Amino acid sequence: MSHSFHRQLVFTIKDRCRVCFTCVRECPVKAIKIMNGQAEVINDRCIGCGNCVRVCSQGAKIPLRSVDAVYELLKSKSKIAACIAPSFPAEFGEIQDHRLLVGMIRKLGFDFVTEVSFGADIVAREYETMIKNSNYEGDISSDCPAIVYFIRHYHPDMVPYLAPIASPMVAMTRVMKKKHGEELKVVFIGPCFAKKAETTEVEEVLTFRELREMFDSLNIRPENSDPSEFDPPHSGKGAIFPISHGLYYTANNQESIPEERVIIAEGQVNYKEAIKEFEEGYIRKKHLMLLCCEGCIMGPGTSPGGKRFARSNAVGEYVTRKLQNIDRDAWDLDIEEYSKLDLSQSFTPEDRRLEAPSNEEVLNALHSMGKYTPQDHLNCGACGYDTCVDHASAIVKGLAETEMCLPFAIEKLHDSINNLNVSNEKLAKARAALKQSEKLAHMGQLSAGIAHELNNPLGVITMYSNILMDEAPEGEGVRDDLKLIVEQAERCKKIVSGLLNFARKNQVNLTETDVVKFLQHSLNSIVKPDNVTCSVDSTIADPLAKLDIDQMMQVMTNLEKNAIEAMPSGGSLRVSVEGDAEEVTFIVSDTGSGIPKDNMDKLFTPFFTTKEMGKGTGLGLALIYGIVKMHKGKIHVDSNADRLHGPTGTTFRITVPRGK
Ligand code: ADP
Ligand code: MG
Numbered sequence: 168m169s170h171s172f173h174r175q176l177v178f179t180i181k182d183r184c185r186v187c188f189t190c191v192r193e194c195p196v197k198a199i200k201i202m203n204g205q206a207e208v209i210n211d212r213c214i215g216c217g218n219c220v221r222v223c224s225q226g227a228k229i230p231l232r233s234v235d236a237v238y239e240l241l242k243s244k245s246k247i248a249a250c251i252a253p254s255f256p257a258e259f260g261e262i263q264d265h266r267l268l269v270g271m272i273r274k275l276g277f278d279f280v281t282e283v284s285f286g287a288d289i290v291a292r293e294y295e296t297m298i299k300n301s302n303y304e305g306d307i308s309s310d311c312p313a314i315v316y317f318i319r320h321y322h323p324d325m326v327p328y329l330a331p332i333a334s335p336m337v338a339m340t341r342v343m344k345k346k347h348g349e350e351l352k353v354v355f356i357g358p359c360f361a362k363k364a365e366t367t368e369v370e371e372v373l374t375f376r377e378l379r380e381m382f383d384s385l386n387i388r389p390e391n392s393d394p395s396e397f398d399p400p401h402s403g404k405g406a407i408f409p410i411s412h413g414l415y416y417t418a419n420n421q422e423s424i425p426e427e428r429v430i431i432a433e434g435q436v437n438y439k440e441a442i443k444e445f446e447e448g449y450i451r452k453k454h455l456m457l458l459c460c461e462g463c464i465m466g467p468g469t470s471p472g473g474k475r476f477a478r479s480n481a482v483g484e485y486v487t488r489k490l491q492n493i494d495r496d497a498w499d500l501d502i503e504e505y506s507k508l509d510l511s512q513s514f515t516p517e518d519r520r521l522e523a524p525s526n527e528e529v530l531n532a533l534h535s536m537g538k539y540t541p542q543d544h545l546n547c548g549a550c551g552y553d554t555c556v557d558h559a560s561a562i563v564k565g566l567a568e569t570e571m572c573l574p575f576a577i578e579k580l581h582d583s584i585n586n587l588n589v590s591n592e593k594l595a596k597a598r599a600a601l602k603q604s605e606k607l608a609h610m611g612q613l614s615a616g617i618a619h620e621l622n623n624p625l626g627v628i629t630m631y632s633n634i635l636m637d638e639a640p641e642g643e644g645v646r647d648d649l650k651l652i653v654e655q656a657e658r659c660k661k662i663v664s665g666l667l668n669f670a671r672k673n674q675v676n677l678t679e680t681d682v683v684k685f686l687q688h689s690l691n692s693i694v695k696p697d698n699v700t701c702s703v704d705s706t707i708a709d710p711l712a713k714l715d716i717d718q719m720m721q722v723m724t725n726l727e728k729n730a731i732e733a734m735p736s737g738g739s740l741r742v743s744v745e746g747d748a749e750e751v752t753f754i755v756s757d758t759g760s761g762i763p764k765d766n767m768d769k770l771f772t773p774f775f776t777t778k779e780m781g782k783g784t785g786l787g788l789a790l791i792y793g794i795v796k797m798h799k800g801k802i803h804v805d806s807n808a809d810r811l812h813g814p815t816g817t818t819f820r821i822t823v824p825r826g827k
Pocket of ligand 1: 729730757760762770777783784787788
């Protein structure tokens with residue numbers, strides 16, 4: 168009998184998966200792949216143990232459902248037998264009389280209801296014969312389908328050691344088909360869902376949970392069902408099969424198999440170790456009785472939350488009652504008849520081991536998670552793999568992602584938070600700058616309007632007061648009054664022209680300029696008092712840059728005038744230009760009074776001035792700000808107004824792109 172098909176047993180409901188990696192951790196064969204933050208079962212690698220279904224708290228792992236297929240089967244004209252696994256007393260503890268359960272199953276429409284434990288009885292005899300054979304080399308029990316898949320996929324060299332004996336389920340199926348004809352359809356009902364992929368000999372496999380679902384939807388309850396006995400053949404000791412040591416007790420019919428011949432290992436840690444030691448030759452001539460769960464009574468197809476020892480006790484009590492009432496003669500006859508059946512089973516290896524990645528590949532994967540030194544290997548297990556190296560290998564094999572590493576993810580999060588803080592700061596600065604330029608834009612509009620309206624009347628006042636002054640005789644008081652009017656009107660004109668400058672259109676007219684010559688020129692066009700020494704120097708290699716010469720000339724002369732005005736009792740004014748391939752920086756430095764700290768953030772506000780009436784308009788730096796921004800440049804001010812902190816003075820640095 169071959170054994171080489173594998174139905175998809177577990178499905179993932181993606182919306183429910185919260186990527187906690189518990190399934191990855193609990194999967195004994197790492198058949199769960201994380202892709203784009205989603206856990207998915209790779210059917211080829213799955214052995215159907217059901218661990219992932221059991222541990223997923225979100226219900227994201229769903230086992231294959233057979234309920235609908237069984238309803239279809241029951242609707243058909245075929246005769247249908249239900250073969251119940253011997254662990255049923257563990258699941259249906261609330262139904263004291265097993266005959267009520269049998270009645271309920273019959274009510275679903277089954278023609279026969281039998282116990283698989285008779286299959287266990289005849290299979291046990293095969294095991295007994297095999298183990299007592301003088302050529303016995305040791306074997307691995309083949310009754311747990313998950314163990315069988317585990318050997319075929321991950322220890323293919325051990326396949327010849329799988330006991331070539333049918334499982335109790337398959338044996339019982341063959342018995343029933345012999346008894347009622349090959350066209351009989353068999354539905355196995357049990358605690359396991361790896362059974363759903365064990366064989367094609369059985370038509371369908373229901374779990375106990377699915378059986379309960381069918382009872383519920385058809386409202387079948389013990390109270391509304393008639394008690395009824397199992398159909399023959401009836402079993403003997405085989406009923407004890409599902410609890411630990413079960414097969415041993417069953418097989419050890421004549422108490423002739425010495426206990427030391429048998430090694431029992433249950434649960435993923437134990438069975439994996441047992442197989443490994445068997446493969447490595449540490450265990451010889453032993454019968455390895457392996458179960459993937461803690462006895463079939465705790466299988467993934469049973470209701471969750473069951474108490475292991477209470478379940479085991481329920482099976483024990485059922486078997487005791489059963490053996491008290493057994494019809495020994497009938498049993499002997501059945502055993503004799505069905506032992507003649509072919510109870511063999513063959514297995515083929517199907518190697519699913521993945522090639523081990525090279526050291527270099529593993530190192531690269533480790534680096535991609537920021538792990539460079541042994542200290543970086545926290546081996547915290549949060550990803551579902553025991554060690555960082557295991558995780559890295561899984562990444563190379565395409566089963567895992569770097570994002571599964573929790574410490575790495577946390578570090579990345581910290582980085583992102585830092586970056587966010589930096590962007591936040593930049594944003595705040597940009598917002599402040601935007602506010603300033605908005606303010607300037609409004610001021611600009613207002614100023615332009617006022618200046619325009621004032622210009623003409625001012626012109627008239629200046630003209631007529633000049634005429635009147637010229638006409639007034641020298642030495643008369645009225646002439647001095649008129650002189651004052653002319654002076655003040657001139658002052659108004661100065662303010663108005665400053666306003667107009669400030670409000671000029673937001674555009675630049677760039678032309679290529681030699682910045683060194685330009686700097687010299689700017690200094691030449693201002694009035695320098697004798698008590699101020701002026702110097703120009705430049706360290707720039709390439710003096711060419713594209714600037715709006717008129718506007719930048721205003722910037723430089725305004726800065727130079729401010730510097731001179733800050734040094735009423737003399738000092739030195741130094742202007743220079745430096746630059747690199749991208750930018751040029753003009754520097755205007757004085758040894759004047761300096762700017763008090765409190766004034767630093769008001770400097771560029773229009774009309775801010777500390778100069779006496781008639782001297783300053785407070786528009787110079789506001790204008791400079793506008794022009795420099797239009798050149799996509801920056802202004803930097805350094806100043807000291809406090810003698811206690813060293814020599815006073817101010818340095819303005821204007822940096823603009825070369826505009827090439
Ligand atoms: P104004 O020169 O008309 O006062 P500005 O906008 O040019 O207007 O300058 C605003 C104020 O900034 C000045 O009144 C002065 O207080 C301060 N300031 C500008 N440049 C200097 C400097 N080089 N040294 C000291 N203070 C300065
Ligand atoms: Mg000024």
